[in-house]
Amino acid sequence: MSLHETDSIVSLDNLYGTHRGWLLGWLRRSLGCSQHAADLVQDTFLRLLVRDQPISARAPRALLVRIARGLVVDHWRRDALERAYLDALVQMPEASHPSPEVRHEALQCLERIAQLLDxxxxxxxxxxxxxxxxxxxxxxxxxxxxxxxxxxxxxxxxxxxxxxxxxxxxxx
Incomplete structure (x- = not known):
């Protein structure tokens, strides 16, 4: 995002203090879960922090929504992958079930593949x-x-x- 000379920029601290509550409510309504919403609020602001670019004060909520929507899609995709993987595990004999560590690694691999294919x-x-x-x-x-x-x-x-x-x- 390039800023025009007339655009003002907003600090991440100010953006967080001003819009965190609103974003939390928006995500809570979208997800139906307060805990996931709180996690995604933190992830949204973390994305802004690590991108290390100035934030325009012109449409801060639009920026937050764009980032949060991407995180919600990622969340739903992870959830669907996990459900499909666990459904597949149910079909296997219990003695063949992988350890929790292997399940976690497999889910991470599946998520990466899904991101690649998106x-x-x-x-x-x-x-x-x-x-x-x-x-x-x-x-x-x-x-x-x-x-x-x-x-x-x-x-x-x-x-x-x-x-x-x-x-x-x-x-x-």
Whole structure:
């Protein structure tokens, strides 16, 4: 965000003191849980702290909402992943259940994968997942999606490149 010469900036302390209560109420209504809302309020202000950029006083609530919405989406995605993972565990024999540490690591990996795939177009993501997880060939994926095999090859290559860049390139 670039500030125009006429824009004033607000300190993080001032923003926190002025808008923390409002943000907490907004998140509490969105999530239906006071504890999660309080956590996300802190995470929102932490994001502002670590981004180390001036904060415009022109629309501070819009900035807070934009950051908080992203955190809410992340929260819901984590929650859905955890439920799906725990549902899958229920299907396994109890003797095969992983330790709590392994479960935690697996959930973190699943969350990272979900974040990587979020940046893909839906058609690319679907082709990639069918190919990688569905154990289908390019031709089988193409038939299922109603596209050409060459399109599936491009989608899979695009998804792999996207994931590679997200994992190994440093932000500029």
């Amino acid at each position: 940046g893909l177009k839906p058609a690319v993501r679907e082709a990639f997942l069918l190919y990688q997880l569905g154990d289908l060939s390019h031709v089988q994926v193409a038939q299922q999606l109603g596209v050409s095999s060459r399109t599936v090859e491009r989608h899979v290559a695009s998804a792999l490149l996207h994931c590679y860049k997200a994992c190994f390139e440093t932000p500029q």
